[in-house]
Amino acid sequence: MSTAVTCLRAQTPYEESWADGVKSKTGHSSPEEVRPIEYYRLQGVDLARALRDFWSVASIAVAESAIEIASGFEHMLRWFEGAGTVVRPYEVPDNATAELQRASDLDRRIARLFGSVGEQSFEEGIETEFSRELERVVRAYGDNAVVAVGQRIAGGTVKPEAAAEALRWLGQMDSPITYRQRLDLLERSLSAPSAWIRDGASLGLASLDDPDAMPYLERAIEREQIPELREDLQRVLSQLEKTRQCLCS
């Protein structure tokens, strides 16, 4: 079965960053095969909400994995437009099918990564097979790996302690090309329902030591209901404030 692949580039009205997505379309698709947006909801993907929550990049990655035969591309296009999103189709890269395969491999590796956690407990400062594999995956897949990790965590199917461990290591990783994506994920994870995840995100941000994260931390401190965690968030904020002062002077 031949597969035509179309890429889209979307800009949400809520942020200025661009999000890339790859959508495949089978040559023999018929209108009956178009999958409505409800299909994605049934897969646990609420794209509208994800976009509202600045998860646009992750949402498109989720869509990628959900669309094995993406005959609903036009529908997606209309939906993005309906959601107030500017959608601009652009040229199809020659290696798009290989890219889809690569995305599928990434999904499998991330699923295995979190699935392997079991009852494993993590200790500060100690590398584990989990942390080593996470680093390998990020080195191999770059931003897409960070997006996939964020998607898993946001999906709520990952043990909070494992999610926190992933966020801590993402903060410590030496990977300049994924820096912005990791920073974004850590900032967003400050709003996670799990205290473990919020804590892991704050530790990751402390490791990145980027004052850009300060507004996110300030909002997280205002929201935080657990006194000890609020203190820890404040501690990270103070560190970033000192860093900012050093950078300014």
Next chain:
Amino acid sequence: MPLLLRKIRKPRWYRTQELSWLSQGEIPADPLADLSTTSNELSTWHIEDDLSNLERVIVAIAGTWDRIDSFDYALFDQRLVEELNIEMQQTMGDTPDAQANHWHRDLVHLSAQRLAELARAIWMDGRTDRKLQKEIRDALARAVSRREIDPNRLKPNVQSQVKA
């Protein structure tokens, strides 16, 4: 009265609204994960009551790690251990700081009941705290420059992080 330090993960000790199911005087089970024993012994560290050796002990422990990280710990009064009739022995620690190794203490002959009582005592009367990764890195660098830590005993990643 001197204190004892035990390395923990702070989120296990959070007092959250979700724990409203606990009966009066009960503590959650998760903190027990931070009191795992080997041969019925629990590794702790002696801390002076003025906290004068606190940083040195923390840095010594961090000196055994694969990478520099944040450090969560619980501090509790040695009196709590005495009140629970838990036996304490001075044993040498295994860190790159020869002096700090003398501050290592094992709580020995621990039954499950005593361990649970100790967890409860720490929950009720102890306190938890944290040093961030950057603080640990700076403190490690100071310890190396003061020759408190043997840099050759640090793992390669830690050595490079300290030099950075």
